[in-house]
Amino acid sequence: MAGSVAAQYWALTKPRVVALIVFTALVGMFLSVPGLPPLRQTVFGLLGIWLAASSAAAINHLIDQRIDRVMSRTAHRPLPSGALNPSQVLAFAVLLGAASMAILVALVNPLTAALTFASLIGYAIVYTGFLKRATPQNIVIGGIAGAAPPLLGWSAITGMQDPWGWAHALLLVLIIFVWTPPHFWALAIFRREDYARAMVPMLPVTHGVTYTRWQILLYTVLLVAVTMLPRAVGMSGNFYLGGALVLGAVFLWYAWRLLDPPDEFFAMRVFHYSVVYLMALFAFLLLDHWLMPWLQPAPAVEFAPAG
Numbered sequence: 001m002a003g004s005v006a007a008q009y010w011a012l013t014k015p016r017v018v019a020l021i022v023f024t025a026l027v028g029m030f031l032s033v034p035g036l037p038p039l040r041q042t043v044f045g046l047l048g049i050w051l052a053a054s055s056a057a058a059i060n061h062l063i064d065q066r067i068d069r070v071m072s073r074t075a076h077r078p079l080p081s082g083a084l085n086p087s088q089v090l091a092f093a094v095l096l097g098a099a100s101m102a103i104l105v106a107l108v109n110p111l112t113a114a115l116t117f118a119s120l121i122g123y124a125i126v127y128t129g130f131l132k133r134a135t136p137q138n139i140v141i142g143g144i145a146g147a148a149p150p151l152l153g154w155s156a157i158t159g160m161q162d163p164w165g166w167a168h169a170l171l172l173v174l175i176i177f178v179w180t181p182p183h184f185w186a187l188a189i190f191r192r193e194d195y196a197r198a199m200v201p202m203l204p205v206t207h208g209v210t211y212t213r214w215q216i217l218l219y220t221v222l223l224v225a226v227t228m229l230p231r232a233v234g235m236s237g238n239f240y241l242g243g244a245l246v247l248g249a250v251f252l253w254y255a256w257r258l259l260d261p262p263d264e265f266f267a268m269r270v271f272h273y274s275v276v277y278l279m280a281l282f283a284f285l286l287l288d289h290w291l292m293p294w295l296q297p298a299p300a301v302e303f304a305p306a307g
Contacts, residue, residue: 008078009092012061013054020279021053021149022046027282028153028172031235031289032165037157044107045156049149051100052116058093059124062086064132071194093124104156112155119148133199136206139184147176150282168235172285176278178223182216182255183274189213189258189267213259216270220255224248227281236288243284247277 026046029037061068061079065086068074078084097120104113122145131138150172158165185203188195189212192204204212227244230236254270261267 005083008083011078012058012084012089012092013096014057014060018050018053018057020275021146022050023279024172024176024282025049025149025153025156027286028150028169029157030286031150031168031172032154032157041108041157044103045112045153048100048104048108048112049116049152049156051096051103052120053149055093055096055100056120056124058089058096060128062089062093063124063128067198067200070198071191073191073194108156109159111159112152115148115155116152119145119152121145122148133201136201136203138201139203140181143177143180144173146180147173150176168230168233171229171233171235174229175223175226175281178219178226179274179278182219182223182251183271183278185212185216185219186258186267186270186274190265190271216258217252217255220248220251224252230285236285240284240288243288244281247281247284251277 026042029042029045061077064074065079068077069080074080079086079089100120101113101117104110104116123142127138127142127145131142135141151169154160154165154169154172160166160169188202189204189209192202192209195202196205203215224244227248228241231238231241231244251273254273258266258270
């Protein structure tokens with residue numbers, strides 16, 4: 001019984017989504033310094049970001065419980081299924097959020113705590129509580145909150161003392177921001193009947209599937225262009241560029257094929273690839289930044305002729 005209850009609380013944190021958030025924050029940490037980031041800021045920064053993201057996910061469950069009850073994809077969640085009640089979920093979310101802020105303020109730095117709190121509020125309250133129900137551009141406008149983790153990771157290590165640090169960190173944020181619409185709209189196409197039944201104005205519901213497919217293609221083209229920027233500004237090298245080009249070409253193929261898909265499930269294949277795409281793209285950023293310099297041959301040592 002205790003294990004079952006623990007599993008329900010674990011489900012509130014949306015562990016697969018939060019894992020991607022923490023990974024992109026970790027990449028932001030590694031990219032912020034030439035070598036290895038300091039251990040304390042890395043460990044406690046990731047812990048604080050993970051707790052905040054988990055708190056936001058729990059609040060999302062709380063606010064979306066009416067929607068979740070009528071959507072087949074979410075009807076099994078802890079609140080719709082009756083496994084937990086709203087008071088338990090609220091207490092859990094507040095506990096996680098408070099622990100996150102305490103760790104970040106005391107053991108990392110106040111700026112990271114402030115940015116993380118703003119991201120939490122942006123996703124849990126602004127997006128989930130308002131934008132999701134207000135406009136079919138909900139995921140575009142609200143995507144900025146979900147795109148923040150690399151900035152949070154960068155801030156945890158450096159405190160954002162360098163203006164170039166802001167520029168580079170925000171470039172990583174921009175990549176996730178542009179990635180979010182094609183990622184989520186692919187899922188929304190497949191689940192459009194669920195969203196219509198829940199009266200959530202997702203783009204395929206309000207503007208139709210064909211329009212949404214073209215929007216996915218447009219944003220994917222923009223995404224591929226944006227992912228070239230780290231190489232263009234000297235933030236990363238040719239190893240990253242090659243990986244980004246290959247990953248982007250595959251994403252473009254998926255988006256183009258989605259205009260005339262072979263079956264109804266193809267939208268979910270696009271969705272699943274988009275997750276792999278983002279993880280692999282940030283892995284290429286990390287490898288290019290940290291591992292590739294170690295693989296370069298050492299410069300030749302020139303000896304002066306003996307006197």
